[in-house]
Amino acid sequence: MRVSTGRKVFNIVVSAILLIVALFPIYWLISLAFRDTAELSGNISILPKTFTLEHFVKLFTERGYVNIIKNSLIATIISTVFSLAFGLAAAYVMVRSRFHLWVKAPLTVWVLLIRILPPVAFIIPLYTTFSNAGMLGTRIPIIMACILINLPLIIWFMMTFFRDLPEEVEQSAKIDGATEFQLFWKIVLPLVAPGIAAISMLSFMYAWNEYTYSVIFIQKSSSYTIPISLALLNTEDNLTQFGLVAAGGVISVIPITLFVIFAQNYLIAGLSSGAVKE
Amino acid sequence: MNASIAKNKNQGFDQDKAFPHILMAPTILVMLALTVYPLLFTVYYSFTDYNLLKSRKNGVNVIGFQNYVKLFQNPIFRTAILNTVKFTICAVLLETIIGLLIALFVNSLPRGQKVMRTLLLLPYLLPTVTVALAWRMLLSSNYGPVMQWLVNMGFKNLSNYNVFFHVETAFWAVLAIDVWQSSPFVFLLCYASLQGVPTQQYEAAELDGANIFQKFWYVTVPNIKSGIFLCLLLRTIDSFRLFDKVNILTGGGPANSTTTITQYLYTFGIKNLNFGFGSAGALIMTVIVMILAIPYIRNAISSQK
Amino acid sequence: MKKIAVVLSLLLALCLFSTVLADDPETLTLILRAGTYADVLKEAIPAFEEANNCKIEFSEETFDDLHTKIALDAVNAEGAYDVLMLDGTWMTEFTENGVLANLSELGYSFDEDIIPATTAAGVDADGNIYMLPYYGNVTIFMYNKDLVDKYNDGVVPATWNGVLELSQKMKADGVDGYILRQGAGDPNVTDFLPVLKAFGGWVLNEDFTEVTLNTPEAKAALEFYIDLYKAGNLLDKDNMVAAVNNGSAAMAVGWPGWGAANYTVIPTKVSEDSEEQYTSIYGCWFLGMAENSAKKDLALKFLEYAMDPEVQLATVADGGVPCRESSLLAESTLEIKPNLAVVYGALSTGTYRPAVGFYTDLVNTFGPYLDSAVMGTMSVDDALAQGQAACEALLP
Numbered sequence: 002m003r004v005s006t007g008r009k010v011f012n013i014v015v016s017a018i019l020l021i022v023a024l025f026p027i028y029w030l031i032s033l034a035f036r037d038t039a040e041l042s043g044n045i046s047i048l049p050k051t052f053t054l055e056h057f058v059k060l061f062t063e064r065g066y067v068n069i070i071k072n073s074l075i076a077t078i079i080s081t082v083f084s085l086a087f088g089l090a091a092a093y094v095m096v097r098s099r100f101h102l103w104v105k106a107p108l109t110v111w112v113l114l115i116r117i118l119p120p121v122a123f124i125i126p127l128y129t130t131f132s133n134a135g136m137l138g139t140r141i142p143i144i145m146a147c148i149l150i151n152l153p154l155i156i157w158f159m160m161t162f163f164r165d166l167p168e169e170v171e172q173s174a175k176i177d178g179a180t181e182f183q184l185f186w187k188i189v190l191p192l193v194a195p196g197i198a199a200i201s202m203l204s205f206m207y208a209w210n211e212y213t214y215s216v217i218f219i220q221k222s223s224s225y226t227i228p229i230s231l232a233l234l235n236t237e238d239n240l241t242q243f244g245l246v247a248a249g250g251v252i253s254v255i256p257i258t259l260f261v262i263f264a265q266n267y268l269i270a271g272l273s274s275g276a277v278k279e
Numbered sequence: 280m281n282a283s284i285a286k287n288k289n290q291g292f293d294q295d296k297a298f299p300h301i302l303m304a305p306t307i308l309v310m311l312a313l314t315v316y317p318l319l320f321t322v323y324y325s326f327t328d329y330n331l332l333k334s335r336k337n338g339v340n341v342i343g344f345q346n347y348v349k350l351f352q353n354p355i356f357r358t359a360i361l362n363t364v365k366f367t368i369c370a371v372l373l374e375t376i377i378g379l380l381i382a383l384f385v386n387s388l389p390r391g392q393k394v395m396r397t398l399l400l401l402p403y404l405l406p407t408v409t410v411a412l413a414w415r416m417l418l419s420s421n422y423g424p425v426m427q428w429l430v431n432m433g434f435k436n437l438s439n440y441n442v443f444f445h446v447e448t449a450f451w452a453v454l455a456i457d458v459w460q461s462s463p464f465v466f467l468l469c470y471a472s473l474q475g476v477p478t479q480q481y482e483a484a485e486l487d488g489a490n491i492f493q494k495f496w497y498v499t500v501p502n503i504k505s506g507i508f509l510c511l512l513l514r515t516i517d518s519f520r521l522f523d524k525v526n527i528l529t530g531g532g533p534a535n536s537t538t539t540i541t542q543y544l545y546t547f548g549i550k551n552l553n554f555g556f557g558s559a560g561a562l563i564m565t566v567i568v569m570i571l572a573i574p575y576i577r578n579a580i581s582s583q584k
Numbered sequence: 585m586k587k588i589a590v591v592l593s594l595l596l597a598l599c600l601f602s603t604v605l606a607d608d609p610e611t612l613t614l615i616l617r618a619g620t621y622a623d624v625l626k627e628a629i630p631a632f633e634e635a636n637n638c639k640i641e642f643s644e645e646t647f648d649d650l651h652t653k654i655a656l657d658a659v660n661a662e663g664a665y666d667v668l669m670l671d672g673t674w675m676t677e678f679t680e681n682g683v684l685a686n687l688s689e690l691g692y693s694f695d696e697d698i699i700p701a702t703t704a705a706g707v708d709a710d711g712n713i714y715m716l717p718y719y720g721n722v723t724i725f726m727y728n729k730d731l732v733d734k735y736n737d738g739v740v741p742a743t744w745n746g747v748l749e750l751s752q753k754m755k756a757d758g759v760d761g762y763i764l765r766q767g768a769g770d771p772n773v774t775d776f777l778p779v780l781k782a783f784g785g786w787v788l789n790e791d792f793t794e795v796t797l798n799t800p801e802a803k804a805a806l807e808f809y810i811d812l813y814k815a816g817n818l819l820d821k822d823n824m825v826a827a828v829n830n831g832s833a834a835m836a837v838g839w840p841g842w843g844a845a846n847y848t849v850i851p852t853k854v855s856e857d858s859e860e861q862y863t864s865i866y867g868c869w870f871l872g873m874a875e876n877s878a879k880k881d882l883a884l885k886f887l888e889y890a891m892d893p894e895v896q897l898a899t900v901a902d903g904g905v906p907c908r909e910s911s912l913l914a915e916s917t918l919e920i921k922p923n924l925a926v927v928y929g930a931l932s933t934g935t936y937r938p939a940v941g942f943y944t945d946l947v948n949t950f951g952p953y954l955d956s957a958v959m960g961t962m963s964v965d966d967a968l969a970q971g972q973a974a975c976e977a978l979l980p
Contacts, residue, residue, distance in 0.1 A: 004389055012388060016395060019381060023399050023463070029424070030413040044830075047424055087309060090302035100299035104307060115314050117516045117572045121544050122561040125324070125554050126317035132660050149313045152306065181298035210406035212523055217549075220653070220664045221613065221643045228408045232527065233618050233644060235412055241822045243416055250409040257404045265397060272471035332655055332681035354970070355952060420819065421826035435758060438832050439817040444766040446959045532768035534956035546769075550648050551945050552655050 027254075033247035041243050056248035064230065064245070065222065066252065073226040074256075076140055077208040080147030085201055087148075088155030093185060095156070096163045097171075109160075116153040120213045123149070128217055137220055146214035151204040158203075162196035163189070199271025202264055206257050227253045321558045329555035339555075346559035356560070358535045359543040360567075366454060366539065367518040373458045374514055375507065378465025383499075385466070386473045396470060403463040411527040414456045418442050443529045446536050453524055453537055461517070465510045472506030473499070512572065519568055540564050610638040612882050615654060615665040618644035620841045621719045621869045622669070624904035625890060632889050638882060647671070647770065651944060654874075658683040663876035666883040670715050670870045672705040677941035678872075679714050685873040687713040690884050697893060699931050702907040705939060706870050715870035716891050717907040722930040723778060723837050723865045725851065726825070726844035731759065731834040740835075740848050744782050744808065745855045747835060751815035754834055763827060763836040764809070764818040764958065768951035770944075771821070774937075775837055776954055778850045778863040779812075780805040781935060787946065787975075788938045795979065797950065798972035806957055806964050808854075813958055839867065840905055840927050847923060849930050864930035865937060868907065900924070907931065942978045949974045 004012075033041065037051040060066040094100045095109060131142045166189065174184050190197070212228040219229055231249045235241055261268065325346055329339045350356050385395045402410070420426045420441050430438050442448040480498045489497065522541040525531060531538035531546065540560070548557020616622035622644045629640045643665070645653055651674060657663050658681070670678070678684045692713055694703050699720070706715030727740050735754055741747045751761020765775035780786060785801030788794065796802065816835075819827060825842045827833035838844055850863045871890055873883045889895060896906035900917050905927055911917060912928040937943060953971035956962035962970075 015384060016388070016391070019384075019395075020398055022459070023402055026410075026413045026417050026459070027401060027405070029417050030409070033416060041422070042826075044427065045422055045424065087305040091306035094299045094302045102299055102303060104303065108303075108307065108310070111310060111314070113572075114569070115310070117568050118318075119520050119541055119544075119561060119564050119568070121541060121548065121557065122321050122565055123314065123317045125549070125557070126320035127313065128656060129320075130312075130317070132656075137660075138664060145313060148309060152309060156306070181295045185298075185302075206404060210408070212406070212408055216649060217652070217656070219643075220657070221641050223641060228406050231406070231408045231412065233646065235415075235527065243422060246412050247416065250405075250412055253406050253409050254404065258401065261400065261404060262397060265393075265400075268467075269396070269471050269474065272468060331659060332677065332683065335659060335681055419823055421823045421830065421832070439760045439763070439819055439823070439827050441766070441819050441823055444818055444820065446961055530767055530769065532772075532952065532955050533766065534959040534961045535768070535952045536961075538952075546948055547945075550652055551948065552652070 030247050030250045033243055034251045036244065038242075038244055056242075056244040057252075059245060060248055060252070064234075065225075066230075066249075068223060069225050069227055069230050070252065072140070072224055073209060076143045076147060076211075076226060077205055079140075080144045080151065080208045081201060081204045083144070084148045084151040084155055084204055085197070088152050088200075089159055089190070089197070090185075092156045092159035093163050093189065096160050097168070099168075112153045112156050115149075116157060124214060124217055127214075131218065137218065138224075140224065142218040143211070143215055143224075143226065146218065147208035147211055149214075150207050150211065154207070155200050155204060158200045159193065159196060162193045166192055195267050195271035197271075198264055198267035202260055202268055205260060209253075209257060321561055324555050324558035325562050326559075327555045329553075329558075331552040331554060333552075342555075346556050347563070349556065350560055350563060355535055355538060356540075356543055359538045359540045362450070362535075362537065363519060363521070363539045366450070366457075366521060367515055369454055370457050370461070370518040371511060371514045373454075374462045374465050375510055377458065378462045378467075378510065379469050379507065381462065381466045382469035382473055383495075386470060396467070400463050400467055402460050403467070405460070407460070407523040408527065410456065410460050411524050414452075414459075415443070415528060418452065444533050446534050449529050449533055450536050453528055456524060456528070457518070457521070461514060465514065468506050468510050469503060472503040476502040508578070512574070515571055516568065519564075519571065540567075610882070612638055612640050612666050612879060612886060613664060614640060614642040614667045614669070614886075615650065615657075616642055616644050616669045617650050617671075617869055618646060620903045621721075624899040624902045625669075625718070627899065627902050628890065628895050632886060636882065636885060640886075654678070654683065658874065658876065660876060662878050663874040665874050666877040666879050667886055668872045668874055669718070670872050672715075672866055672868055672870060673937050673939060673943040675705055675708075675715060675870075675939045677944075679708055680941055682875050684714045685875045685877065685880060685883075687716070687873065687884070687887070690873075690880060692716075692884065692887065697908050697910050698891075699907050699909060699912075699928075701932055701934065702866070702868055705866065705868065705936055706872070715872045716887060717868045718871045718890060719869035720905040720907040720912070720927060720931050721839055721841065721867040721869060722927060722934045723774070723850060723867065724840055724844075724847040724926060724930060725835065725849060726828050726838045726842075726847045727835045728828050728831050728833070729846045730831055735834075742851055743853045743855050743858075744779065744851050747851060748808070748811055748815060751812060751834065755815045759831075760817045760827070760833040761835060762812045762816040763824050763833045764813050764816065765824060765836065765838075766818045766820055766955075768955045769948045770951070772954055772958075773947040773951050774865060774867070776805075776809055777865050777935075777937070778837055779809050781861045781863045781865075782851065782854050782858075783808065784859065784861065786938075787950070788940065792938055792940045793979070795972050795975045797975060798968045802968055803964060806954075806968065810958055810964070818958070840923070841903060848926055862933050862935040864934040866931075866934045867937075942980070945978050946975055949978060 032049050033045070034056055035052050035054070036049045037053040037055060040049070040051050094102065095105050131137050136142060170188065171184055174188050210228060211226070212232065215226055215229050216232070219225060227249070231246065231253060234246045234249055326341055326343060327339045328342050381399065385392055385399070388395065417423045418425050420439050426437055426440060442452045476499060481494060484494045484498050520541055521539045522545065525537050525539055525542045526545065529537045531542045541564070544557050544560040544564070547553065548560055616625060622642070626642065633640055650669065651671070654665065654668055657665055689712070694713065698717065702717040702720060706717065707713050725740070731754065732738055732740055736750050741750050747762055754761040765771050780802060783801045783805035785799055785805050786796055789796050816833065821842065824836050825838065825844055828836055829845050837850060838847070840847070852860045852863050871887055873880065873887065877883050893908055893910055896904065896908050897911040897914060897917070899906060900911060900921060905924065906912060909928070912924050917924055950971045953962065953967040953974070957964050957967035
């Protein structure tokens with residue numbers, strides 16, 4: 002492709018502006034995390050003058066971040082796995098006309114509705130339920146909340162993928178004697194792998210970032226997750242320790258960034274072949 | 280051996296019949312437990328004076344539509360609805376336009392598309408709490424570079440200016456941060472659908488002598504229409520629920536200029552334990568969101584058939 | 585499929601397993617206000633754990649979440665929290681609804697060393713003790729010494745009129761004088777209260793049966809408060825302290841725990857010849873016990889330990905502000921924290937925010953109106969009249 006010089010300059014300038022706007026706040030977060038407390042006491046320069054790991058050390062030694070990261074990871078992974086398992090199964094049954102279940106139609110509408118309802122509509126009855134069941138001290142409420150957030154999204158997202166698969170493949174496999182389970186597991190799921198990759202990334206992200214339910218459900222500092230501990234660092238009544246907040250912010254971004262860097266090809270493939278082509 | 284084959288076959292038969300039930304069961308259970316049941320309670324509470332603490336002594340009394348009447352008479356709730364609608368319209372329009380433009384631009388780059396799309400996606404991946412805190416530090420009058428830079432540029436009266444606490448700027452600051460965070464999502468979806476536009480169509484249009492705008496209008500737009508539609512809907516729903524950012528950055532102030540419906544319900548329904556009142560508000564919000572989402576639901580249902 | 589099934593059941597088992605891990609009977613759970621208040625108490629925990637062979641867990645919360653979570657947990661048959669950190673304004677709401685254990689019944693009584701004015705908020709009409717003053721928070725007047733030296737020969741104004749005049753003088757020079765604290769609700773209402781009090785006004789009448797926001801006193805106070813804003817600026821807590829400390833602003837009302845370099849008692853009069861008012865506002869943090877705690881004996885032991893004079897004195901070095909005369913006026917204290925003498929003075933002559941069940945609602949309701957008046961989106965008269973009407977709806 003021929004590219005004129007004018008176009009080249011335009012590309013470079015626009016790219017630079019976009020990157021600065023998108024990344025400067027992130028740069029600021031990262032750079033604050035590594036400056037020492039004295040430098041953070043006001044009139045902070047753009048480029049750091051000091052380098053220290055003290056804020057990270059403090060988070061791990063004084064604020065129990067080992068445990069907090071563990072809590073976040075457990076809740077995120079378990080809830081993502083369960084929502085994926087439930088959601089994939091349900092989405093598949095819901096789009097295949099050979100399965101006759103009366104719940105399919107109402108469930109489709111319901112799932113879409115849940116995706117759009119505000120959390121305040123659920124939070125109090127759920128709290129009461131978990132409390133009566135004696136589950137508040139456990140990880141279950143947070144995991145359930147993440148499932149509640151992700152399951153509708155997964156079902157809705159994966160339905161379009163399953164719909165795009167030609168049913169004939171399944172018919173011929175059935176004639177060859179495959180059971181429905183084998184068919185689903187060995188033939189259908191591999192075909193929608195890009196979709197699964199994309200949606201598991203989004204689900205992981207929503208669960209990792211969950212704040213609204215956690216703030217009500219979590220009872221002890223030993224069960225804090227990262228968003229909760231971050232919000233707490235910010236609203237202490239003494240002066241906000243910007244170094245700690247920034248360091249916590251940096252930690253909060255790491256897993257999802259890794260995920261995207263490694264899985265982004267799937268993500269793009271998944272998104273372009275699935276939902277958006279509806 | 281024979282018996283086991285027969286059993287297997289028998290099982291296979293049963294399995295196939297049971298298959299859809301087994302696959303649907305977990306989801307139905309989860310939905311019943313986590314959504315149907317709580318929602319029924321919310322509906323019931325909304326007609327009562329349920330207050331977590333006071334109702335221990337006075338019991339829960341059914342008071343009809345009083346909560347709803349109180350809500351609609353409340354000027355702050357009305358402001359919250361207006362703010363939410365204003366925010367949703369501005370955010371969705373800006374995010375869609377900006378996200379689409381970025382997608383078109385990145386898609387046109389001869390080199391470096393992969394790097395660009397990874398880096399530009401980053402703002403969307405940050406937890407909202409982190410985003411709010413990062414921007415708070417960035418725009419802080421004493422700690423942030425932006426205000427310092429403005430003061431050095433000669434705006435001396437801005438030396439103690441906190442953008443989140445003045446009516447002139449607070450709403451727009453929250454909006455700008457939301458646009459910063461969510462445009463990448465629109466960008467991602469649009470970019471993904473641009474990848475699916477067949478190049479032959481562009482070539483054919485070029486042969487017909489179409490200029491760049493005609494190509495955009497007659498080739499690109501029809502191909503990515505559904506992607507854009509999806510962005511509009513998803514962003515509408517999420518913007519309408521705006522809460523974390525407002526709660527951390529402004530708490531609804533100044534002068535109610537950033538109060539949103541969810542923020543209002545959190546303050547006057549959850550924080551003060553008036554769950555009856557809060558439930559009524561949540562239901563009103565549900566109805567509004569449902570009206571907004573009718574096209575989305577209709578589209579999803581019709582495409583299923 | 586099998587593999588997945590195995591993995592899933594393992595995960596499920598893990599999940600269930602975590603529920604089975606029941607509470608160790610010797611574990612005491614505290615719910616605390618995050619910040620210095622929690623930090624100083626946490627410092628004292630290991631010694632108690634060792635002496636009583638128990639384990640202490642805690643949860644730290646923001647102001648709003650602390651209130652919500654204590655209330656949410658109170659309706660459970662057996663509470664998750666044993667020892668509670670409490671704001672003085674929650675007393676009525678929590679005792680009326682059986683959230684707090686009656687400490688007098690359990691055998692607790694105050695000793696004479698505790699500053700008498702600070703204990704009042706934790707005692708009900710019949711003399712039963714529910715809350716113990718742990719952290720002596722009271723509003724103080726922060727100032728920048730260099731600016732006060734430069735513009736007022738080092739004299740911190742003793743009247744509110746003096747504060748305004750000095751601010752205006754500085755503003756003419758391009759320096760912000762007085763800083764208002766922003767944040768609709770508790771932050772801005774608490775910031776306004778000293779001015780309101782100085783003008784002879786208050787939020788409620790003496791027996792808490794009437795809202796008194798739409799009065800000539802409140803109007804004069806609000807108009808004055810807006811003048812202060814015009815001669816200064818408004819900021820959030822972090823930037824406010826930074827601005828006063830680094831000299832981009834001169835004066836503000838704050839709390840001792842914020843780390844202001846210089847502070848003194850809040851002016852008690854509007855002008856030289858007006859009546860003196862108790863303008864320091866208490867915001868003490870109290871300790872109490874949950875009525876549904878299953879470990880009342882151990883919890884009481886902990887409360888007694890936390891209130892012990894020696895233990896309290898030891899918190900001073902970490903930023904604690906005991907409500908004890910012996911701790912505040914100890915030589916060792918005044919050596920490292922001379923400012924605590926100011927706090928002692930303020931603690932002895934402060935004003936409580938009205939201890940009514942709906943106080944939290946009241947500030948959340950009035951905050952936005954106050955805010956609108958300061959911002960100029962509402963006239964003073966409208967803000968007060970509408971704020972008054974909205975608050976009257978909260979009266980029981």
